[in-house]
Amino acid sequence: MRAGTFFDVDDQQATLLGPADVRRLAGELGIRPTKKLGQNFVHDANTVRRIVSAASIRPEDVVLEVGPGLGSLTLALLPVAGAVTAVEIDPVLAGRLPRTAAEYAPAFADRLRVVEADALRVRADDFAAAPTALVANLPYNVAVPVVLHLLAELPTLRHGLVMVQSEVAERMAAEPGNRVYGVPSVKAAWFADVRRAGPVPRNVFWPVPNVDSGLVAFERVEPPSTAPRREVFRVVDAAFAQRRKTLRGALSGWAGSAARAEEVLRAAGIDPTARGEQLRIADFARIVEVA
Structure with missing residues (x-):
């Protein structure tokens, strides 16, 4: 055997x-x-x-x-x-x-x-x-x-x-x-x-x-948004690249400036002084949706 x-x-x-x-x-x-x-x-x-x-x-x-x-x-x-x-x-x-x-x-x-x-x-x-x-x-x-x-x-x-x-x-x-x-x-x-x-x-x-x-x-599960996944993931990567930064600063490169990042964040209903670790995937998708 x-x-x-x-x-x-x-x-x-x-x-x-x-x-x-x-x-x-x-x-x-x-x-x-x-x-x-x-x-x-x-x-x-x-x-x-x-x-x-x-x-x-x-x-x-x-x-x-x-x-x-x-x-x-x-x-x-x-x-x-x-x-x-x-x-x-x-x-x-x-x-x-x-x-x-x-x-x-x-x-x-x-x-x-x-x-x-x-x-x-x-x-x-x-x-x-x-x-x-x-x-x-x-x-x-x-x-x-x-x-x-x-x-x-x-x-x-x-x-x-x-x-x-x-x-x-x-x-x-x-x-x-x-x-x-x-x-x-x-x-x-x-x-x-x-x-x-x-x-x-x-x-x-x-x-x-x-x-x-x-x-x-x-x-x-179904994706949380119809926003392009690759673009949402770009925002995710940017948000966590420098964890100490607020989203306003972390997303400034992606958005083109800190001021534009703040504008987009506020339009998405997200506090610009928040940090990436506070957001869910749906929040990141909403940032892309309103940008």
């Missing part, structure tokens, strides 16, 4: 990777996890089950997984999703994943499609089936850009759950007035309702990272 833990779905079984499986596969492929690619492989079956359960995947979902690595999470997703598209930048890992699925989850291996690509560059037409859910253990150094890019590029993406650095999770889900509320919080809110979904201990990874991890869940 293969090492690992069984995952039962409708009396069929998939085998999840355990610590010995992860190390064996890495050794077979000659892989040494790199900080550059943010490679920390999950080897704990209970954590993988928890992620899949919290993601609320339905049989009709087409799941997008970014950075599947050795396949720990992929194997748990295959039995519960209609299909899984795994985007992997590492050609060695991308090449091995279909065989791993065939070995550990033979009843579900035909649900997997692997796209060898940079998740920051994928486009909607790269996918044979439009993804409806994002579930991923994201490289910590690109987590926010990846989530924002995918939400912008894939309007079919309705919900998801991602594992990120704990501080990143806190920033993505922060509300106005919170000390860590900033650009990631505001931009994510354009696309979705975002919430923390629990911590993840360090010891479920190999190698053990030197930072804590956390889960972030999201549900797609």
Whole structure:
């Protein structure tokens, strides 16, 4: 019997990777996890089950997984999703994943499609089936850009759950007035309702990272405005570029002058002496609407 833990779905079984499986596969492929690619492989079956359960995947979902690595999470997703598209930048890992699925989850291996690509560059037409859910253990150094890019590029993406650095999770889900509320919080809110979904201990990874991890869940919402998103995001970036400045000063470059910025802010019903961390995404959109 293969090492690992069984995952039962409708009396069929998939085998999840355990610590010995992860190390064996890495050794077979000659892989040494790199900080550059943010490679920390999950080897704990209970954590993988928890992620899949919290993601609320339905049989009709087409799941997008970014950075599947050795396949720990992929194997748990295959039995519960209609299909899984795994985007992997590492050609060695991308090449091995279909065989791993065939070995550990033979009843579900035909649900997997692997796209060898940079998740920051994928486009909607790269996918044979439009993804409806994002579930991923994201490289910590690109987590926010990846989530924002995918939400912008894939309007079919309705919900998801991602594992990120704990501080990143806190920033993505922060509300106005919170000390860590900033650009990631505001931009994510354009696309979705975002919430923390629990911590993840360090010891479920190999190698053990030197930072804590956390889960972030999201549900797609309608944009708060018909204002052009790129222009709204320009205002957001300007507002937080110099956090100590009031909006009158912070938006002076965007508006053309501090006086014009004040005029626009007052027209939008926003106090020019306020700061960016006090505004919601709808407030930033209203600034663009009246400009």
